[in-house]
Amino acid sequence: MREVAIVSRKFAVENSHTLSVAQAHGAYKTLEKLHTLAPLEIIEIIKESGLRGKGGGGAPAGAKWALMPQESERPSFVVINCDESEPGTFKDRQIITKDPHLLIEGILITCYAVKAKHAYVYIRGEYAQYQDVLQGAVDEAYVAGILGEVDVTLHRGAGAYICGEKSALLESLEGKRGHPRLKPKQPEPEWYFGNPTLVNNVETIASVPFIMEHGAAAYRAYGTEKSPGTLLFAMSGHVEKPGVYEAEFGVSMMDYINHYGGGMKNGKKLKAVIPGGASTGVMTAAEADNVQLDYESLRSMGLSLGTGGMIVMDEDTCMVSVLKNLLEFYHEESCGQCTPCREGTGWVDKLVGKILDKRGSSEDIDKLLEVAETMNGKTICVFAPAVSAVIVSFLSRFRDEFEAAL
Amino acid sequence: MSFCFNDANVAKIEALKKRYPSAQALSLPCLWMVQYQEGYISLDAIDVIAEVTDTPAMEIYRVATFYTMFHLEPTTQKRVLVCKTLSCKLCGSDAVLEQLKKHDVLVEHVECLGSCGTAPVMQIDDVNYENLTPTKVDAIVEGLR
Numbered sequence: 017m018r019e020v021a022i023v024s025r026k027f028a029v030e031n032s033h034t035l036s037v038a039q040a041h042g043a044y045k046t047l048e049k050l051h052t053l054a055p056l057e058i059i060e061i062i063k064e065s066g067l068r069g070k071g072g073g074g075a076p077a078g079a080k081w082a083l084m085p086q087e088s089e090r091p092s093f094v095v096i097n098c099d100e101s102e103p104g105t106f107k108d109r110q111i112i113t114k115d116p117h118l119l120i121e122g123i124l125i126t127c128y129a130v131k132a133k134h135a136y137v138y139i140r141g142e143y144a145q146y147q148d149v150l151q152g153a154v155d156e157a158y159v160a161g162i163l164g165e166v167d168v169t170l171h172r173g174a175g176a177y178i179c180g181e182k183s184a185l186l187e188s189l190e191g192k193r194g195h196p197r198l199k200p201k202q203p204e205p206e207w208y209f210g211n212p213t214l215v216n217n218v219e220t221i222a223s224v225p226f227i228m229e230h231g232a233a234a235y236r237a238y239g240t241e242k243s244p245g246t247l248l249f250a251m252s253g254h255v256e257k258p259g260v261y262e263a264e265f266g267v268s269m270m271d272y273i274n275h276y277g278g279g280m281k282n283g284k285k286l287k288a289v290i291p292g293g294a295s296t297g298v299m300t301a302a303e304a305d306n307v308q309l310d311y312e313s314l315r316s317m318g319l320s321l322g323t324g325g326m327i328v329m330d331e332d333t334c335m336v337s338v339l340k341n342l343l344e345f346y347h348e349e350s351c352g353q354c355t356p357c358r359e360g361t362g363w364v365d366k367l368v369g370k371i372l373d374k375r376g377s378s379e380d381i382d383k384l385l386e387v388a389e390t391m392n393g394k395t396i397c398v399f400a401p402a403v404s405a406v407i408v409s410f411l412s413r414f415r416d417e418f419e420a421a422l
Numbered sequence: 423m424s425f426c427f428n429d430a431n432v433a434k435i436e437a438l439k440k441r442y443p444s445a446q447a448l449s450l451p452c453l454w455m456v457q458y459q460e461g462y463i464s465l466d467a468i469d470v471i472a473e474v475t476d477t478p479a480m481e482i483y484r485v486a487t488f489y490t491m492f493h494l495e496p497t498t499q500k501r502v503l504v505c506k507t508l509s510c511k512l513c514g515s516d517a518v519l520e521q522l523k524k525h526d527v528l529v530e531h532v533e534c535l536g537s538c539g540t541a542p543v544m545q546i547d548d549v550n551y552e553n554l555t556p557t558k559v560d561a562i563v564e565g566l567r
């Protein structure tokens with residue numbers, strides 16, 4: 017497997033969170049070049065690089081930046097999504113603690129390109145200790161005069177998974193409950209207090225300095241045609257060496273798990289993998305043997321790549337209890353705005369609980385699929401459709417286990 | 423019992439007001455300040471935040487009750503947040519919960535804390551304790567006194 021470190025280049029450097037060490041390793045070098053380019057030229061470079069959003073959706077970043085107005089009477093804002101609450105995902109915290117200046121550099125480039133003077137980093141409430149490290153880096157950058165013309169403000173969440181959804185995040189950043197907004201029919205920016213706003217994931221923005229320094233082609237030298245570049249893929253669960261390891265898109269999942277993860281814990285056999293955070297569905301060991309880690313490969317299996325945070329499960333794992341665990345999460349975290357989601361997550365959680373307790377009947381499996389169907393496509397955000405897809409993925413692959421539990 | 427922000431927080435609020443397009447954005451920062459200052463969020467404090475943010479008190483109350491990390495009741499016990507989501511569950515969070523029953527702490531079951539690669543995990547006073555075993559749990563909790 018080809019080793020590559022675009023975002024994680026300084027992770028192993030001691031004290032890389034401090035300005036002096038970061039600068040000794042090349043931080044902020046691209047800022048000199050920045051002002052020799054026009055904002056629209058930078059957006060063009062990002063488009064050419066094929067950079068895709070790393071918060072789970074994989075939306076092309078350049079096209080999103082291009083939606084921001086270059087002329088506007090209202091101020092424009094950049095918002096960095098560090099809500100990182102998707103189970104199995106723990107990559108953004110590596111960036112804000114091990115190379116926060118890379119993120120700040122990315123923010124400065126982004127703000128220049130979309131003509132914003134202020135960026136907010138929305139950080140989940142449980143990350144206070146990591147937020148402190150990023151705040152330290154921001155403070156140092158202000159003292160050094162790197163920040164000032166552009167402001168960076170860290171904003172702490174307070175325990176709500178849904179605030180990772182970009183419009184819920186903006187509601188929360190406005191001081192409200194984190195309720196997702198209705199999506200517009202046409203492509204447009206996000207809005208923060210009615211001002212045009214760009215929302216990107218931490219890792220997306222941390223990938224920008226490399227592209228600025230080395231060019232779009234250098235980024236495209238990694239990954240696949242449609243999924244260019246790299247991702248901070250991660251592993252947790254039953255592997256020997258769980259953790260975050262950067263790799264290019266398109267590598268084989270099993271090679272990744274064996275190479276970086278050191279294979280299965282205690283030499284057990286693989287049973288199933290959740291490919292990229294809880295909401296991406298589940299695959300069997302046989303499927304894992306044959307899949308590449310890029311958006312298109314996962315999509316073609318009816319699953320998603322998500323955040324690239326794989327949850328690996330061995331032969332002793334009970335798939336009914338795994339689904340129960342995930343549904344408890346969704347039931348707890350539904351924001352409650354839409355009835356199919358608020359009521360549906362509770363209902364499916366109860367049904368699987370019944371099956372797990374061996375009190376279920378075959379009608380309960382039918383009912384489970386029926387409720388899942390009702391939750392799909394009838395809500396403001398994609399939380400409920402994701403839950404629905406998770407349920408279907410478990411039942412289409414491990415139905416025998418559910419039936420055996422009846 | 424009335425509530426007042428202490429001087430340090432008053433200064434913080436003034437500085438923060440300059441960083442947002444509207445005072446309403448200060449509701450979460452203010453709720454955090456109250457919680458660190460008083461240990462919990464009282465209805466009196468909610469009235470004060472309503473004034474600072476120029477937002478109806480009911481709206482601040484709605485916000486305070488939406489986010490799970492805000493506490494509207496005081497407690498004398500130490501709060502211990504234990505992750506019960508999948509990766510922690512696969513790696514032994516049940517044993518952590520069992521062990522914590524032996525201690526006089528307020529255990530809260532929470533969802534994924536972003537430490538899945540170092541599971542199981544618990545959080546006390548904003549600090550994550552990772553790769554837990556029952557023995558480690560005892561040592562950490564006893565070290566709190």
Ligand SMILES: Cc1cc2nc3c(=O)[nH]c(=O)nc-3n(C[C@H](O)[C@H](O)[C@H](O)COP(=O)(O)O)c2cc1C
Pocket residue numbers: 068069070071072073074075097098099100101102177178179180181182183215216217218220221397398399
């Ligand atoms: C329920 C839900 C939770 C999400 N959580 C996160 C999150 O924690 N972090 C994140 O960056 N994006 C999250 N997203 C995706 C965001 O809505 C948004 O697409 C992303 O922040 C855009 O940045 P990107 O294009 O750079 O990925 C979530 C989406 C949904 C529907």
Ligand code: FES
Pocket residue numbers: 103104105505506507508509510511533534535536537538539541543
């Ligand atoms: S599952 Fe426990 S920290 Fe992620």
